[in-house]
Amino acid sequence: MAFGAFIHGYAHMRKVIAVDGTQLSGKYEGVLLFFVAQDTKTYIYLLAFCVVDKENDTVWGFFFEKLKVFVVNKLELCVISDRHVSIANCLIRYYPFVHHGVCMRYLGENLRTYHHCTNSLYLYYHAAKAYTLKEFNDYFNALKERCPGATTCLEHDFGFEKWNWAHFPGNIFNVMTTNITESLNSMLLDEREYLVASIFNSIAHQF
Template sequence: MRHLGENLRVNHQCGDSLYLYYNAAKAYSLKEFNDHFLEFKDKSPEAAFVLEHDVGFEKWSRAYFLGNMYDVMTTNIAESLNAMLIDEREPVTSIFNSIAKRFGELFRERHAYVLKSKKNITGDGNQFIVFGAGSTSTVNLLEKSCSCREYDLVKILCAHAMAALRSKHGDEYGMSIYEYSLPLYKDETYLLAYSESINVVPIKSKWCMPEELLSVNIFPPLVDTKLGRKKRKCVKGVSENFKSKRSNKCSICKRSRHKRTTCMNNNKS
């Protein structure tokens, strides 16, 4: 998301209205999205056109995202992860600590909200209505859904769903949180993903090779080697392929294709 934003800033000179793009991207509900995006469109129509038609809303907006996700939206996942973990890359244990810390913060925030909204909730069974500051949300625990859309997308209970859970299960509600989140977040699932061992390749002298392969000589493939520097292939993210170069202009006569030192109007040389 930020990666795409920086591309917009460079390619469409919309730095001043970029905060509107971020607001729209982070919105969970369509109404909130539209409010921000329309204002953005007003200020930077060209960049808005790219976002709407070249990239597509579902690539960068939470509200338009079709599947489940956890809080992060990106067109280039490697860059996002890198940015998040750049201070923690060594040793590995500190990465886990920082992830645990971040999740802890998110859960604490929701806990505080639950305590506050304890008295402002009605409903029974699995449907609840939570009255918050300025907004009312409808929670359905069975469908893992809330009208704020956060629960629908992330599949971890949003603050409203937490409040609903508390009113259903009392102070013991903490035990049932996993029942109402996706199994994806359980530690059993996490461990299962890493349960298969990865075999290390031993040193060459310990390789055990069949006799008939030992006698085979493998030659390099028959290709013409081209002279000159090799072309570098880079994998580009979505929307990175639109024009980006601004041609440089001479600072004296403001025309392109030459620079100040080679300008005909330059008196010094």
């Protein structure tokens, strides 16, 4: 679902969209998917939402296909998400011109969990937010000395252009995470237990 006001207002939003989903906890379970943007004052702007049984290529493809009605596939568009493979697959298929970034916070938690570099994570975050290549190289090389496995992952598994300002090919403004979708999730904690019609009505009422 996307309300008419959401569709008309998108023309005035920054062309950076955060994509995410949250698990529903009611009798029928499922996943609530979001497309969220920001206006020029960084206020959260919901674009569209959808309830599906689970996250896979089919449902993400359905959602992206519907979104193309008013979110046009252009080079100026950027999409931020976690590393869900279905999101990446469907972006390639439905939005081949967009610049796709991976949530900085998601990668940080990945490094903390799988590379045990908690004490050096500040170097990763400084590198991610670096605007110049020199600044990026300074922080990245310092991280490399402490956590070589983590930097190998960041360079070869993810790629610099997915998580660093200096390498990112599009204009991502200040949106380096999917936090705007997490803020939306926190607004809908109770609704996760509702029936689908009640979830949609609650979202309509709040926005």
